[in-house]
Amino acid sequence: MRQGSLYTLMFHGIVSSKPDHFLYGPNTNCFVREKDFEKLIRYCSKKYRVLKLKDLASYLNGTATEDGVLITFDDGLQSLYTLGLPILKKYNATATVFITSDWTNKGIQPAVFSLEYLLYHHLPATVNIYSDGFIYEKRVDTKENISPSIDAIWAKLFENKISPLSLTDQQITINSKPLNLFEAEPGGGYWKPVSWEILQQAVKEGTIEIGAHGKTHTPFAWLSKEQLENELNENKEVIEKKLQANVTSCSFPHGSYDANTLSILPEYFTYGFANKMVSTQNKIEKLNITRYNVPFQRPNNIPLLIGYPFLGKVLRKFGSVTGLF
Numbered sequence: 001m002r003q004g005s006l007y008t009l010m011f012h013g014i015v016s017s018k019p020d021h022f023l024y025g026p027n028t029n030c031f032v033r034e035k036d037f038e039k040l041i042r043y044c045s046k047k048y049r050v051l052k053l054k055d056l057a058s059y060l061n062g063t064a065t066e067d068g069v070l071i072t073f074d075d076g077l078q079s080l081y082t083l084g085l086p087i088l089k090k091y092n093a094t095a096t097v098f099i100t101s102d103w104t105n106k107g108i109q110p111a112v113f114s115l116e117y118l119l120y121h122h123l124p125a126t127v128n129i130y131s132d133g134f135i136y137e138k139r140v141d142t143k144e145n146i147s148p149s150i151d152a153i154w155a156k157l158f159e160n161k162i163s164p165l166s167l168t169d170q171q172i173t174i175n176s177k178p179l180n181l182f183e184a185e186p187g188g189g190y191w192k193p194v195s196w197e198i199l200q201q202a203v204k205e206g207t208i209e210i211g212a213h214g215k216t217h218t219p220f221a222w223l224s225k226e227q228l229e230n231e232l233n234e235n236k237e238v239i240e241k242k243l244q245a246n247v248t249s250c251s252f253p254h255g256s257y258d259a260n261t262l263s264i265l266p267e268y269f270t271y272g273f274a275n276k277m278v279s280t281q282n283k284i285e286k287l288n289i290t291r292y293n294v295p296f297q298r299p300n301n302i303p304l305l306i307g308y309p310f311l312g313k314v315l316r317k318f319g320s321v322t323g324l325f
């Protein structure tokens with residue numbers, strides 16, 4: 001009998017329409033429009049089996065006979081609940097949501113994500129970042145430069161092993177003014193986490209399943225054995241306590257992992273999810289399940305892209321695929 005393929009999709013969030021300041025390039029960040037998300041879920045529910053975490057076992061041991069799609073969201077953002085949940089319910093689909101417990105506890109968008117909105121409204125600008133003796137300055141003059149500048153800031157932070165999400169709104173300044181002194185982003189921003197209460201409700205209804213995503217969202221590859229154990233253990237404990245759910249899966253913050261991660265992970269979790277540009281096809285490693293990062297532009301190419309990951313990668317690079325729906 002034919003063996004079923006496993007496809008995993010990764011999202012961050014959903015927007016009702018493209019906001020003015022939402023400038024990220026076509027392939028980054030895994031946000032999609034509400035109408036595209038609906039098309040996608042409708043397509044997946046018609047064409048594939050929409051999976052729950054417990055179904056993964058049959059794809060790993062090769063007994064699955066149908067092609068299956070696992071829908072995953074990293075970070076547990078508010079938009080999944082306001083815009084995504086009604087669609088998931090409509091098609092009777094379940095999504096797995098990976099939670100960073102400190103982020104959910106704080107309940108606000110991490111400072112670094114406010115840069116896009118604030119720069120859009122305060123150009124020309126000089127951005128400064130301060131962290132333990134690290135100082136970085138970036139000049140941004142035009143709207144076209146916002147997105148590349150934010151990419152450059154992130155790259156510099158990674159180069160210096162500063163976790164972007166650990167920066168407070170006082171460690172980032174625009175034109176010498178700390179971010180906490182600027183106006184708030186409408187609705188709390190696109191990276192605002194959903195509350196534990198709403199998560200609890202959605203778990204109860206069965207619309208979502210919960211996974212772990214680190215306590216602090218620090219890249220796992222930066223952590224020592226002991227630090228990683230704390231990061232995983234505390235994350236798992238808090239989520240299980242808050243949501244009364246058994247957490248068996250973990251997705252790697254920023255897609256970062258190393259040999260240390262893969263050796264420690266099984267003490268806490270059955271499945272690990274990486275964050276790559278391709279979806280999984282035949283050979284599946286349960287500690288390193290790859291996911292297809294759903295792009296903002298033309299997410300509807302999913303049937304093509306997940307069916308032919310290599311072709312999809314090439315086409316996506318040139319942004320030249322037309323929607324298949």
Ligand SMILES: [Zn+2]
Binds near residue numbers: 074213254
């Ligand atoms: Zn994340």
